[in-house]
């Protein structure tokens with residue numbers, strides 16, 4: 001976790017910012033568990049207004065206030081748009097000195113960075129949104145209509161266009177960061193990885209941003225000079241996911257992620273992507289055989305205009321990728337059926353990824369218990385011999401429903417004729433995404449052996465910082481670095497099955513790593 005430099009943030013700039021206590025709010029329930037800490041639905045006691053409280057994780061007191069939180073606060077303070085989440089204020093829990101009237105003192109940055117003298121909790125107060133897109137899509141039986149998809153996509157692009165015009169890259173576009181309210185409004189949230197950019201900025205940016213499944217090829221190939229096109233790739237992934245019903249690039253680690261991208265979008269070369277061979281890790285990951293673009297073939301069932309737009313979003317060369325502004329002008333949004341009015345959308349019971357995940361875990365636990373009980377029951381019965389003809393051996397006896405009627409005779413109850421059904425593993429689940437022709441890869445990978453997918457060996461690209469993948473051949477820590485070192489383990493974890501179910505690792509709790517550890521010092 002990196003610390004903020006003095007003066008980077010003056011949270012007391014607005015009169016009320018940082019001066020109120022979290023006690024002004026009543027926490028109602030937890031709705032999110034992020035890298036920062038918990039997110040709660042809460043009610044402001046005085047007004048009754050429902051808000052979301054995001055607690056800034058300060059576990060590592062020695063290291064101070066997380067830079068991601070500072071970035072998020074700074075950036076959100078300057079963004080004001082109906083498709084960008086509104087940060088209302090910052091509140092604190094006991095810690096700062098009280099003033100003469102006994103009110104908590106104002107929160108000054110120096111309090112929290114100076115050896116982290118500030119011992120209280122810090123919360124960001126946001127307008128409350130009923131859902132995030134992942135939570136909503138994961139509702140059992142959920143199906144989005146075409147006008148609804150157009151409506152969400154248009155809002156996503158409008159919000160992103162606003163960010164880009166204001167020289168902000170979001171760098172973490174994914175379903176759980178797209179919040180939706182019951183009025184059908186969609187807002188971009190979680191600006192913890194966002195940063196300002198300028199077209200004349202010549203410095204290097206970290207390429208370890210954006211959740212793996214939504215990360216564009218230029219970042220996976222090691223580019224450190226990039227712009228708004230990185231967000232547009234993620235938007236393309238979301239768009240395809242909405243149309244397709246599940247994530248299209250559920251890679252377990254970076255090589256597999258690139259593999260999946262190249263299998264669908266073709267392998268890049270100097271013709272389709274001038275300059276690609278100069279990108280740091282291109283030689284390590286270039287496919288060993290030509291791969292044709294198959295997007296149109298794989299998604300031939302998509303609407304013509306949708307496919308046209310998707311093609312432009314999932315363009316390998318970032319300089320040719322469509323911008324948010326141009327995407328909004330695409331025929332897709334102007335052809336029938338038109339995007340619906342957000343207000344006309346159905347209202348759903350609140351659904352956040354955290355909650356749907358929790359419910360699914362509970363359901364899984366319940367199913368496991370039921371399965372275990374059934375197996376125990378079957379095992380008990382299995383100890384009995386097979387069904388016996390009357391008079392043979394040990395038929396299972398129990399009194400009849402009305403023993404008086406049947407006298408001393410007991411009913412013969414058939415023992416189980418079968419014992420264990422074949423378990424329905426994850427592999428049995430639907431996988432509607434057509435498999436690529438080269439499941440094992442066919443890419444050059446510096447350290448992977450067999451099974452990892454045909455990567456040729458070679459040194460890691462010389463880098464000023466740690467190589468992208470660990471020397472063991474395991475992927476290195478990803479932006480969602482949890483307790484595990486692998487990108488794969490910390491890859492976005494969509495659940496198996498369900499409308500968005502995919503073959504990748506589940507969107508598990510290992511998501512909740514501390515991204516500041518990876519990013520704190522980086523640009």
Ligand SMILES: Nc1ncnc2c1ncn2[C@@H]1O[C@H](COP(=O)(O)OP(=O)(O)OP(=O)(O)O)[C@@H](O)[C@H]1O
Nearest residue numbers: 032034035036039052126127128129132176190352
């Ligand atoms: N304003 C809000 N209204 C309702 N729910 C919210 C709000 N902000 C966040 N959430 C919920 O909390 C979750 C986590 O929030 P957020 O992404 O901002 O935290 P984070 O710590 O950055 O998480 P992550 O590590 O997943 O990026 C969101 O996916 C969403 O479900």
